[in-house]
Amino acid sequence: MSFSDDEEILEDFLIEAGEILEQLSEQLVELERRPDDAELLNAIFRGFHTVKGGAGFLQLTPLVDCCHVTENLFDILRTGKRAVTAELMDVVLQVLDVVNCMFQQVKDRTELTPASPALIAALEALVAGEELSSTPEHAAAGDDITDDEFEQMLAALGNPSADASNHPVDETGSGVDEITDDEFEALLDTLHGAGKGISQAMLQDGAQLQSDESIIVAAEKGDDITDDEFEALLDALHGSGKHQGIPDDVPAAAPVKPQASKAADKPIAKPALALVKSNPVPEPVAKDATVETTVRVDTRRLDEIMNMVGELVLVRNRLVRIGARSADEVLSKAIANLDLVTADLQTSVMKTRMQPIRKVFGRFPRVVRDLARSLGKEVSLELHGEDTDLDKNLVEALADPLVHLVRNAVDHGIEIPAVREKHGKSRQGTILLAAEQEGDHILLTISDDGAGMDPNVLRNKALEKGVMDRDAADRLTDEECFELIFAPGFSTKTEISDVSGRGVGMDVVKTKIAQLNGSIYIHSKPGQGSRIEIKVPLTLAIMPTLMVMVGEQAFALPLVSVNEIFHLDLKRTNVVDGQQVITVREKSLPLFHLKRWLIRGEAAVAGESAAHVVIVTVGTHRIGFVVDHLIGQEEVVIKPLGKMLHGTPGMAGATITGDGRIALILDVPGLLKRYAG
């Protein structure tokens, strides 16, 4: 994988994770207010999970570790095994700070500083279900600590003249300076003597950290610190600090809220900051020079806009029609203007939904490398046309089929180096993954210079599986043989590996591509390799169709499946086994009357003498549909049928024609399944 690819993935991760982290801090705060909100918990869980996933891909191990434990914790929380408490939140927020810090380091391309073991340990303890008993909790619980005392404590810890709300880390440091090392040691000794819960490792850790931090961390961990000890601790701090009593200049607006519990958050927040500071890393300067130029928009909103633009186009069409009738020059000029602007608007809206296919292609170098290595093959992957833009939904929908096809190419296509040498090829096989725009659709090709497919092997396989008999198999053209691999349960591999050979993959690929109104072709030459071509429309929102009339109603047939149209003398049909057939260029195709299927009460009309026939392709078969009239080709905006009718067999959706009427878009495979079966 080249460096630039990595860089792009990293860039994507930074955008995505940055947003998630921003959300997380909001969500975590929200969680404190609504600790029982299951959705919120789930959202936070997902947030950490996504960051972990992204970080894992980029091998940012410290970040992964940190997120992983947190994710575990939220998994427990969302399943209700544990309740959200203030102490828990403190730790989690601390984690978020650490994660944010690491994130900044990723941004600065510097080495990551792992989270302090103490923090991870605290998290793990939480996951394990232990109760944290932290100093602030005691403070909150201890009735004998008044607000004033708290302020004193804060004052002693920090520089009292500063606004406590900002808590600049440096100031924490200066506050720390007031406690000498000896005093700190003594403090630790006191804690150590009393608190059995403090492990040796913790202490060592603590000693390396800044003093105030270790007090808190130690106190947090030390389950055995009693209120009295805490008091003693406070006293010790008081004694050592220069500031006795409440300094007069403590700002009234200091965030030390009347509730002790709120105030208790403060000392905890500081160690996190101290942690950040103690890292030998440039300070995380948030929101620096790079201004974000992108906005993330919910695709549903884009769909809405798309829908409205579709409406606008229809209105425009109507206006254009009216304008053509009137002789008013001013009107027709205005309409011509509207025409242009609408067209531009439509293109622009379409473009907002477009994404470069690089999003999908980007993952392949890794897929290929890992797979090739595990199979002991040498494969180089070439990518072409990564900048080709296509609809976002398509980009996502294409990912799985492409992964499958590429894996197939590595597994089935490319031979092992020794075999390749024997055949006079270079040891290294090449897979080419290319995308290009071809008119109103996108052409994706996956080609390899591997073994290719032998039509005869496929024929035999079909016989073996009982898919067809010998005669039928022999009559198949080579192209039709290749199509066989799309049949469910068809695999030429005799052994099933964990990579491929189960015979489900290609079937799924074909179905998926068909769902996208796309088509897939295979070319292959034994010994020279295979080439798989996928054609998908530029966008899923607009579909080219052939409009036909059946009875009084308009129907739209997806143009991708339409093969040819002709006028037919219906007397020249034959009936084979109860099925009307026509012969087109020496091939007999079944003929169906759409009217009998789609119009009520027309199930048994007498055949007219002549009719329009539309030949459509369904999978590998071709069939003929008899329709009343042909209207012509029309680009339509697909409208869902609504909840009530969604899933009606044979209907892919509806659309609104230029004159405001509704036309149903036919789903040919569904139609056949429902009516012809």
Add this chain to the structure above:
Amino acid sequence: MSEPIRNKIHSTQEQVLQWVTFHLDNETYGVNVMAVKEVLRYTDIAPVPGAPDYVMGIINIRGTVISVINTRRRFGLEDQEPTDNTRIVIIEVGKHVVGIMVDSVAEVVYLKQSEIETSPTVSKDDSARFIQGVCNKNDELLILVEFEKLLSQEELEELSQS
């Protein structure tokens, strides 16, 4: 005291609900005004082949495709040719928006909660399920329909599953 103010006072004492009334055959029905999005004149409904028989088809409302229910058939009445008075009431049922075809739409009435009685018949009849209550006003029986139940639970589930 003017009318709206009195209404307001009523509502503080007792909940006053507004109902859009419509006719089907010789009966008057009411549907909660909060569920009604709009009332349309009859337009051509495009039938959808393969749809359930109580769905008449789909109509286009400003770019949105909405299914229309044959309310007569759903209520166990004979089909009738649409007339000048025929209306399609667009209602929101849960998250679904559907149109119901009715013979005519009359008015909006204000009913106090106390005026609404439970349905007199406790039949297990298909149509009884979605009757929320009845109300006798001005010697006329108003049948209050809960359309969430009209699209019975199973059907709704069936629809959202498919």
